[in-house]
Amino acid sequence: MxxxxxxxxxxxxxxxxxxxxxxxxxxxxxxxxxxxxxxxxxxxxxxxxxxxxxxxxxxxxxxxxxxxxxxxxxxxxxxxxxxxxxxxxxxxxxxxxxxxxxxxxxxxxxxxxxxxxxxxxxxxxxxxxxxxxxxxxxxxxxxxxxDEDGGGGGFAISLPPIASTDPILAWVWSYAATVQSPARSPADRAHAAQALASLALDNDRNKKIILEEGCVPPLLALLRDGPAVESQIAAAVALSNLANAADNVSVILSELAVPVIVHVLSDSRMRLQTQVAGLVSRLAAHHPYAQEEFARENAVRPLVSILSFEVPLDELRPAPKKPSSIHSLVKGMGVPSTGNSSLSGDGSSSSSRSSSLLRDYYHHHRKDRENESPEVKLALKVACAEALWMLAKGCLSNCRKITETKGLLCLSKIIELDKGELLHHCMMAMMEIAAAAEIDADLRRSAFKMNSPAAKSVVEQLIRVAQQGSSIVLQIAAIKAIGCLARTFPAKETKVLSPLVLQLGHWNPEVAAEAARALGKFAEPDNFLCVEHSKTIIEFAAVPALMRLHRSGEKAQLPAVILLSYLALHVPKSEALERAKVLGALQSVARSPLAQDPSLRELLPRAIYQLELYQVGLHADRQSYEV
CATH class of the missing domain: 1.20.120 (Four Helix Bundle (Hemerythrin (Met), subunit A))
Known part of the structure; x- marks a missing residue:
């Protein structure tokens, strides 16, 4: 049957x-x-x-x-x-x-x-x-x-009576049957997959029919075992066009799509890898469960491996030790598991079969990549960077996997050397990793030790982009990432605070607001070094800039008031706060609707009390001295 x-x-x-x-x-x-x-x-x-x-x-x-x-x-x-x-x-x-x-x-x-x-x-x-x-x-x-035509006759485009009221149904059936049939020519199967992709792109109803009529398994089979790269690319595009909503992604995931996708991503031609990386982005962007599925299959490893191709990382880290086994070298390259005991065991075996497999793999893909055009290489890197961004977004497990590879070094170097979409996606991925580190102490300690080459490189690039980013979006992302890492910086690491204070005076209110929020994470009471950081922020002349933001009445007003409150709470004796009349400003805020914001409801009265307590005592001391 x-x-x-x-x-x-x-x-x-x-x-x-x-x-x-x-x-x-x-x-x-x-x-x-x-x-x-x-x-x-x-x-x-x-x-x-x-x-x-x-x-x-x-x-x-x-x-x-x-x-x-x-x-x-x-x-x-x-x-x-x-x-x-x-x-x-x-x-x-x-x-x-x-x-x-x-x-x-x-x-x-x-x-x-x-x-x-x-x-x-x-x-x-x-x-x-x-x-x-x-x-x-x-x-x-x-x-x-x-199959009487030997598989070269294309696919049926006639309309059976059963589908007379809905022609899309007949087309979907015909295309899916052609996609699945190994007897059809590679060109026919690619054409059928492209037709499904085109139908899916037209409207959501077509997507629903394609999914309900079980077209995902044929497309996945073509993606995995396609007779030609063109047919595999067509299958990847069709699946990407279907993955535009959480419900659609759920259907695709239910067909065990993730292992197939990761396998193809790990071992295929660059043009196909580009489309598959785009598919990873689509799935991860629309469903958090897809992120976890990709984490379980370790999709990060091949993505980082591809992204780091031709990126000069050696200058950022010590020379790697010689791998102790064929297995460790294969794993480091992101080569998919083959089930061979010599590659999936404890790594002690170095049989000639394993060595030959490794040499063939490395030679094939290295030659393939070197012979591709710069445009194809760039498109692949952009797609992989976006995939890493979507995988890292709000997903701690993928962020951890990126830091466990050479991912941080790779992202940092690309941020330093590249521009355009590639730079943007890498910066966004870095921002997501920093956000994950903010809420996870283990990730923060393991990935962002300030004495590690990766962490130093990351901080340097974040500071540079925060100061002179090529776009407002990149500046905001860099500033946000620095703020997320606030707890990792020692008190003596003041070079990171100066650029943030300078951005308080930025012409764009969103950049200024983000700078105030980032500085607030250095000064918030939950930060063990909040007092030392608050003193440094004041020494860098942040108070006048914060007062201007407070009076601006724009987006930066709330983060500016919060930061002023932290400074008043930790350093109430500061002459800079008194000269700027911060007490009067905070008292004015206490009488405004802004005081009802949850972040200020308890903080603002405490800050005002600290300033009043100090300034009353200061005035009393002055009067006694004058007498």
């Missing part, structure tokens, strides 16, 4: 994803019904002409059904079966209805014949039309699965 994906329903019903086979009963039932119709037609005594026609059509239908059964029996597993199941079910329903009508045409009493004469002719004519429609459906079905 034909091994296929199970499930019934048309364009709007049923759920894709279950796998099974077209059972023998599903094929034998309509054949049995067709034979019964032919037998009943020969026994009819009324409407003999119509019944004879019904019998002939049933015989023809039985022949078509047997042809479908032969095709099903010879088809390789797995095959795409949605149209087979749907058309067989409709044929069985039609034959069952015709059988009931024909049986009514046997010998009967006078009253029964009178009733039959009034209704039977119309019903039989309708039944004959249904038999014709079923035959047309079966002929169409045979056309999309037929």
């Amino acid at each position: 034909m091994a296929m994906n199970s499930g019934r329903g048309g364009g709007g019903g049923g759920g894709g994803g279950a796998k099974g086979t077209v059972e023998e009963g599903e094929l034998s039932l309509p054949i049995l019904l067709a034979e019964r119709v032919a037998t009943a037609a020969r026994e009819a005594e009324s409407f003999k002409s119509e019944c004879t026609d019904a019998g002939k059509k049933a015989d023809h239908l039985a022949g078509l059904l047997r042809s479908v059964a032969r095709v099903a029996a010879s088809a390789p597993a797995p095959s795409y079966d949605r149209p087979v199941r749907r058309i067989l079910a409709e044929s069985s329903k039609t034959l069952d209805r015709v059988l009931a009508l024909v049986r009514r045409c046997r010998r009967a009493g006078l009253l029964r014949r009178v009733v039959t004469i009034t209704t039977g002719s119309t019903d039989l004519r309708k039944a004959l039309a249904l038999l014709d429609a079923s035959a047309a459906d079966l002929r169409w079905l045979l056309s999309i699965y037929s």
